[in-house]
Amino acid sequence: MRGETSLNSDRETREKFASRLKAKKEGALRVATELYDFVALLDENPRLERALTEPSRSAQDKGHLVDALLEGQADPLTVDILKDLAGRDWSKVCHIANAVEDLSVDAAAYYTDSQGSTLRVSSELAEIHSALIDLPLVLFRLSDEYSSPKARVDLLLALIPFDRLHPVTKQLAVNATADLRGRRFLSTLMWLINRFSEHMNQVMVTVTTAVPLSDEQGDQLVRLYGRQLGKPVHINSVVDPSVMGGMKIQYGSLVKDTTVVAQLQKLKRYMSMVG
Template structure:
């Protein structure tokens, strides 16, 4: 939970740099990568976080520290401007500045996705990954395991996704979700990213898994029901998976409603196991 000061600083920075990231075109992708790297640097160096958020330290000193940290990196001017701006804002807790850097890294990724025309595709593919791993407890555990290195988690994720024709930006965000756990679980980060894309697009992605293709009536009914429920336009991502046997699994963000036959059978097995 972020304090009011941090929320205000984060919001103002994102509003300020949104038009610049939009105009950055393909360079937004470079800015994104550089910001993700800096967020990781902050997470690994609490002393730097404290120095950049110390209210008693002059803003000019914080700006100079950012410049020194970026001196050898060859970072783009826009990346430097964003980080200097964040360093001069107020934060309720020291770790909140890293949250803001991550937020702007995601924003930059999505503006780059807009340039490539793949924003909705990335949202749908992340939702598919989330849905695929939802009932795989061991997989989720390994992707969120802080006892192993980030490289080990990323290698495991790549093995899981091998052969899938995923957009490169989907892979960037999925790998970020397991590389930089930041006291989160892998699926929680995926849900957050999907929600961020929905906010960016101005519509909610709703993933519907069914054993057979949805009928036109089902499609229209789900759009109508969830547009009213969520108070915004929805984009339906229809996934056909014969293994669910029947019924529907509907997911938006972190919320999942599963009334598929396979889910009901699993629930019945658990109840029988408990009774036994």
């Protein structure tokens, strides 16, 4: 958990640069990529994190350090964001990297806004989450900090048909396993889904069924979860014949599984206990 000081610094920088990232339009993708590269740099260099968060060091001095690291190669907006973050106070040294990651995701969302594809990316991330949630061995390998980043990425690329997905979806998913940042792959995916949904001021509800939802069913779910969650709801409908019937509903970290296959698995576990 981040302390109040870090949360405030993160929020204030995000609010400060929101309009500039939005105005950047397609150029926001470069900012997103550069910021994420800086996250990796911070994760690999604790001494750099300390240098950029040292309270006794002036904001101007920290700004000079950012300039020296980027050597004029980064977008000016990237530089301004990093200097602003370096000039703020942090509860813990490592929290500055988390804030840079937050701004990177913001930049990616403003880029997809400019393309009209933010909802598509959020839905595709939800589809990946739904496709992998019941594969514990795969998820273990995608979150195995003792394996190489390349091995984890290669596994993900072999599992997911990224050629039909948006490039930002691919990059975010690849980042989630290439640089685990002390998290589980699926947790990072859910965090990204929530962030994109919040950006659109709505909640993504993923509904997995054996056959496509009817329009009436979709409308009923929108009304039901809209009332329950108090926000506009988008239904991400995933068709998976292997569930056989019923519905699996996911939003946030919550999963309600009433599919036939889930009920059969419960029955099998019960029989094994009483047998």
